[in-house]
Amino acid sequence: MASATKLPYHRRLFLLLLAFSWTIILCFMGFQYIREKQYKSDYLNAQLQIYNHHILELLNDGLLYDEYISTHDKPFDDLRISVITHAGTVIYDNMIPLDSLGNHHNRPEIIKALSEGSGNNIGRLSQSDGREYFYSATKGDKVIIRTAIPYSSSLRELLKADMTFLVLMTIISLAMSVLAYFATRRLGKTIEQLNRFADKAQKGEAFDEDVPFPNDELGSISNHIVQLYAQWQQTIKDRDVAHEAALREEQEKIRIKRQLTNNINHELKTPVASIQVCLETLLSGINLSDEKKQELLERCYVNNERLRRLLGDVMLITRMEDGNAIIGKEKIVVNDILPEIADELDILPDDERMELHTDFDEQVVIDGNLSLIGSIFRNLTQNAIAYSDGKNIYISLVENNDKECHIRFEDDGCGVEDKQLGRLFERFYRVDKGRSRQKGGTGLGLAIVKHVVLFHGGTITASNRPGGGLRFDFTLKK
DSSP states (O other), X not given: OHHHHOOOHHHHHXXXXXXXXXXXXXXXXXXXXXXXXXXXXXXXXXXXXXXXHHHHHHHHTTOOHHHHHHHSOXXXXXXXXXXXXXXXXXXXXXXXXXXXXXXXTTOHHHHHHHHHSEEEEEEEEOTTTSOEEEEEEEEOSSEEEEEEEEOOHHHHHHHSOOHHHHHHHHHHHHHHHHHHHHHHXXXXXXXXXXXXXXHHHHHTOOOOOSSOXXXXXXXXXXXXHHHHHHHHHHHHHHHHHHHHHHHHHHHHHHHHHHHHHHHHHHHHHHHHHHHHHHHHHHHTTOOOOHHHHHHHHHHHHHHHHHHHHHHHHHHHHHHHHTOGGGSOOEEEEGGGHHHHHHHHHHTSOTTTOOEXXXXXXXXXXXXXXXXXXXXXXXXXXXXXXXXXXXXXXXXXXXXXXXXXXXXXXXXXXXOOOGGGGGGTTSTTOOXXXXXXXXXXXXXXXXXXXXXXXXXXXXXXXXXEOTTSSEEEEEEEEO
């Protein structure tokens, strides 16, 4: 309940500043008011003191002061003049009979005049006639001259402080209060924004305030704090995203390895079973003809070769998945690999041989692994020989720039159905499984091609050639 009725910070700051400033202003105004009244009193007293000294000079010269008082102008109308001995006896008063005046030794202005030479008293009620007077007393050698002005409305007006100063100070103070309100409101809003930011930061929330911080020192500091917090949040977010991606990648690797293991087990069963049957037949002691024994040995050799290729392909994929540090790179010329592919095609039997056509109009140099780049062309060539039923292979350079090269590998065979194009690079995927095993394929050739291209920072796609056959477009980073 208390937090709901709590004043905003900028209002509390304004009220505190207002109370503090007005306290100082009122004290100053009060002091100035009293000081001005005292100044006017001192000025009035100084005029009376001059007149008192003039009367004392007449006394010292032995002149008739009473005649002078009655005949000459006085500094103020209704001025009462008294001559008092040091003992307090009144020996002259121009307004009140002497027999009605008592001893004046206890009057404040007389006491002060006796001790200091002069004294005054403001607004004291006279014990003789009951009127209020402004008294001013001056000590002489033998007597004290005291003058008194009746405390009338004119004297009050004379002694009153000038209110113009107070009015001016009040107006200035009000103007300062208005300026203080806007200043504290601006400062308070900034601090309230910082407070909201601190609450959101504590909860780990984003700070998306529409109102910007003001363009001052505090606003600049606040903006820096918010920017640092936003950068920290982004760093945490990027770290979490990277962590999730790494976790997904690790899980995907585990899934792929599990799938690879299962596929390898499945692929190993057929050749191992075939070898085992052949060897058991040979070791059983059954009388077999030399032709039959030769057939069984050849079958063992073929299946053993299939196992060897399968293990070699699996080892190559594993090496690429283990990281770049295991496989070294160097400057290689891609053009130099093509003659080797042509020579390998030339020594094949007539029923497996395909004609190689190359179109490389410039030299292509990349930073890569020579044996792996060679495996791209060899696996694509073996795939074309095994499955395309074509007669020609076309290798051309589509583009070559400072960052990458784009190479196209095509055959003029039968191609594949469009729905199978997206799965050609999967491990152990075969368009025609029976035919693939007859050809001795492992089902990993195109998967190796994709891994080698990715290892060299490129991409690869498969499509059907418009004139018939398969087309592989791949890029390699320089």
